[in-house]
Amino acid sequence: MKKIAFSFLGALVITGLASFTTFQTSGKKIPSVEIKTMTGQKFNTGKISNNGKPMIIDFWATWCTPCKKELNAISEVYSDWQKETGVKLIAVSIDDSKTSAKVKPYVDGKGWEFDVLVDENSDFKRAMNVNNVPHIFVVNGAGEIVWETTTYTDGGEAKLLEVVKKVAAGEKPE
Amino acid sequence: MILVRNPFLIFLGLLTLTGLPSFSQNADPGQIHGTFESYGQYYNPDSTIGAPPVPEKFLFNGYSNLNYIRGNFKAGLRFESYHNVLQGIDPRYKGNGIPFRFATYTVDNLEVTVGNFYEQFGSGLALRLFEERGLGIDNCMDGVRARFEPFRGIYLKGLIGKQRLFFNTGPGIIRGFDGEINFNELIPSWTEKKLQIILGGSFVSKFQPDANPNLILPQNVGLSAGRFQLGYGDFQAMGEYAYKINDPSYDNNYIYNHGEAILLQLSYSKKGMAFLLGGKYIDNFSYKSDRDMAGNFLTINFNPALVKPHTYGLMTFWPYASQNPGEIAGQAEFLYKFKKETLLGGKYGTDLNINYSRSQSLDTTGRQANENLIAYDVEFLSPGDNIFFQDLNIEISKKLSPKFKGTLMLSYQQYDIAQIQGKAGQPDLHSYIAVLDLTYRFSEHFNIRTEAQHLYLEQDERSWAMGLIELNFNEKFYIAALDQYNYGHYNPAKRLHYVTTSMGYVKNTTRITVGYGKQRAGIFCVGGICRFVPASNGFTLAVSTSF
Numbered sequence: 001m002k003k004i005a006f007s008f009l010g011a012l013v014i015t016g017l018a019s020f021t022t023f024q025t026s027g028k029k030i031p032s033v034e035i036k037t038m039t040g041q042k043f044n045t046g047k048i049s050n051n052g053k054p055m056i057i058d059f060w061a062t063w064c065t066p067c068k069k070e071l072n073a074i075s076e077v078y079s080d081w082q083k084e085t086g087v088k089l090i091a092v093s094i095d096d097s098k099t100s101a102k103v104k105p106y107v108d109g110k111g112w113e114f115d116v117l118v119d120e121n122s123d124f125k126r127a128m129n130v131n132n133v134p135h136i137f138v139v140n141g142a143g144e145i146v147w148e149t150t151t152y153t154d155g156g157e158a159k160l161l162e163v164v165k166k167v168a169a170g171e172k173p174e
Numbered sequence: 175m176i177l178v179r180n181p182f183l184i185f186l187g188l189l190t191l192t193g194l195p196s197f198s199q200n201a202d203p204g205q206i207h208g209t210f211e212s213y214g215q216y217y218n219p220d221s222t223i224g225a226p227p228v229p230e231k232f233l234f235n236g237y238s239n240l241n242y243i244r245g246n247f248k249a250g251l252r253f254e255s256y257h258n259v260l261q262g263i264d265p266r267y268k269g270n271g272i273p274f275r276f277a278t279y280t281v282d283n284l285e286v287t288v289g290n291f292y293e294q295f296g297s298g299l300a301l302r303l304f305e306e307r308g309l310g311i312d313n314c315m316d317g318v319r320a321r322f323e324p325f326r327g328i329y330l331k332g333l334i335g336k337q338r339l340f341f342n343t344g345p346g347i348i349r350g351f352d353g354e355i356n357f358n359e360l361i362p363s364w365t366e367k368k369l370q371i372i373l374g375g376s377f378v379s380k381f382q383p384d385a386n387p388n389l390i391l392p393q394n395v396g397l398s399a400g401r402f403q404l405g406y407g408d409f410q411a412m413g414e415y416a417y418k419i420n421d422p423s424y425d426n427n428y429i430y431n432h433g434e435a436i437l438l439q440l441s442y443s444k445k446g447m448a449f450l451l452g453g454k455y456i457d458n459f460s461y462k463s464d465r466d467m468a469g470n471f472l473t474i475n476f477n478p479a480l481v482k483p484h485t486y487g488l489m490t491f492w493p494y495a496s497q498n499p500g501e502i503a504g505q506a507e508f509l510y511k512f513k514k515e516t517l518l519g520g521k522y523g524t525d526l527n528i529n530y531s532r533s534q535s536l537d538t539t540g541r542q543a544n545e546n547l548i549a550y551d552v553e554f555l556s557p558g559d560n561i562f563f564q565d566l567n568i569e570i571s572k573k574l575s576p577k578f579k580g581t582l583m584l585s586y587q588q589y590d591i592a593q594i595q596g597k598a599g600q601p602d603l604h605s606y607i608a609v610l611d612l613t614y615r616f617s618e619h620f621n622i623r624t625e626a627q628h629l630y631l632e633q634d635e636r637s638w639a640m641g642l643i644e645l646n647f648n649e650k651f652y653i654a655a656l657d658q659y660n661y662g663h664y665n666p667a668k669r670l671h672y673v674t675t676s677m678g679y680v681k682n683t684t685r686i687t688v689g690y691g692k693q694r695a696g697i698f699c700v701g702g703i704c705r706f707v708p709a710s711n712g713f714t715l716a717v718s719t720s721f
Contacts, residue, residue, distance in 0.1 A: 042329060101410075
């Protein structure tokens with residue numbers, strides 16, 4: 001059985017490498033997974049779009065201090081960012097049923113204007129290959145993931161804006 | 175490698191059938207993505223802090239996911255490696271294996287998954303299959319699941335299989351069904367209605383043969399649950415009730431009581447202000463696919479912790495643990511944003527968060543069920559005298575200038591060490607904790623963050639102080655040092671410093687952190703589920719990446 005496992009692993013790796021060449025031109029897309037909105041409505045992540053403009057997908061949780069610092073910092077300048085680049089931010093909470101009821105109160109309490117989704121059992125997190133929060137993706141107008149980061153420290157939103165501006169202008173971010 | 179039998183071959187077959195033709199046609203070949211995450215630690219024995227010698231000296235946990243997507247088809251696997259497993263995680267995780275592999279296909283409104291999967295029904299009181307790597311928990315299922323949406327607004331799920339247990343599966347078979355109706359989606363004229371209604375229900379049943387010569391045990395144990403979610407403007411309400419037939423198990427000392435659970439959460443929120451109220455009643459509600467299993471393995475359902483999950487070091491020394499045998503618990507939380515240019519808001523505004531949570535025993539009376547079995551009667555929904563845990567905390571966050579931000583947090587925690595840690599006869603712990611977290615940004619590329627913490631306690635290890643300094647360069651690199659000092663220990667010889675230094679490098683999705691220092695023995699918890707981590711002294715290395 002071990003042999004089968006390894007030959008399978010080998011096959012998968014080869015398949016992976018083979019598809020890589022094309023993958024780079026086609027770009028990494030957002031997988032379609034069923035999660036929820038803040039009010040419990042089902043939402044399919046395949047529907048995430050912003051009419052050809054860039055998007056930020058930000059994985060966070062109500063218990064993640066750096067995540068909240070980042071989103072609160074962006075919240076203060078979000079309307080400026082939107083005017084400048086047309087960007088839309090989608091904040092995906094990975095709070096599970098212990099704390100998912102806190103998401104809406106937190107978001108409203110902070111006055112966030114973002115779209116917020118709740119990935120209560122980490123299905124979207126797994127599909128997006130997220131190990132830990134925060135994990136931020138920048139998606140271009142064609143729906144391809146073009147930049148990622150897994151950290152936030154104070155002032156980090158400036159770098160994110162730089163990336164979004166480049167993506168909005170059709171340039172490749174660093 | 176029992177796991178690699180039939181579903182695995184099905185999976186292989188599916189992958190070949192779906193994947194290969196597309197290559198020859200030069201059509202969309204799909205995409206492969208993955209993650210890698212590993213933790214290694216070198217252990218020095220250290221008798222002063224009670225760190226035991228580790229024969230291997232170096233221990234390692236590694237995880238890698240590979241996911242393949244092509245159109246409506248998804249497949250993936252996870253490779254895990256424990257050589258040997260880190261201290262504090264169950265040593266039955268041993269060696270290498272592929273405990274997780276799956277294939278999913280979606281046709282119209284039907285999605286079918288074969289192999290391993292995670293799932294949650296409602297709030298999880300009936301069924302929650304999840305992974306919590308830091309605790310060594312992975313109760314995913316190996317079997318078949320279908321999700322079906324026959325009409326808009328009606329969602330059905332069905333599943334069957336066995337649960338993962340280390341590199342094998344547990345003995346019990348689980349069958350589960352869940353249905354949900356979203357009335358605002360189902361009824362076209364309700365789409366824009368202010369009142370939003372979602373109703374749902376689940377039924378889960380587990381089968382395990384009765385091999386016990388002394389007891390007549392139910393081989394099939396059913397659990398039913400019903401739930402609602404209502405929204406009306408700024409108000410939200412959700413609730414779930416679950417009932418389980420008698421299920422004698424290791425966890426309840428093999429008594430024949432039935433089990434009940436209720437979860438209720440209400441919230442009101444608008445811009446700048448929010449209020450949340452939660453309540454929970456749990457009686458005899460451990461539900462596992464092996465009735466003889468101890469610990470957090472093969473759990474089918476989930477008892478959500480209604481507490482504030484703390485992240486500051488000293489706040490987590492005496493953490494809440496879920497009490498599946500029975501508890502009545504509640505939580506209230508209030509958030510308020512003082513606006514800019516007001517007395518309390520100052521120039522940049524001030525954020526206030528107050529949280530109170532409490533868990534206590536049920537009102538029970540012991541009863542001699544038969545000559546060698548003691549059970550109990552319970553007063554439905556009435557609390558008993560014993561407080562297991564309570565936490566009142568206040569958090570104030572404030573921007574003092576464009577470069578200077580701070581958070582002050584104060585907490586009072588009561589912890590029933592006799593109940594939670596089984597240390598009979600020990601008095602409850604009453605901790606008073608204060609944390610000050612300050613960040614100063616010197617430039618766009620450099621900032622310093624500091625934490626000063628104090629825990630005042632008259633029992634057990636008594637009082638602690640903690641300091642932390644973290645230098646962040648360029649978003650890519652950090653260095654940090656912290657000292658936890660048990661200055662108040664009743665035994666002067668144990669007034670020890672636990673100093674740790676660490677540094678990390680982050681580039682895009684890759685993160686590498688290296689640390690060196692001493693770690694206090696303690697309870698590490700994620701949301702009420704806890705594990706004991708022994709004291710340690712040594713190097714740590716963590717690497718994670720994704721592509």
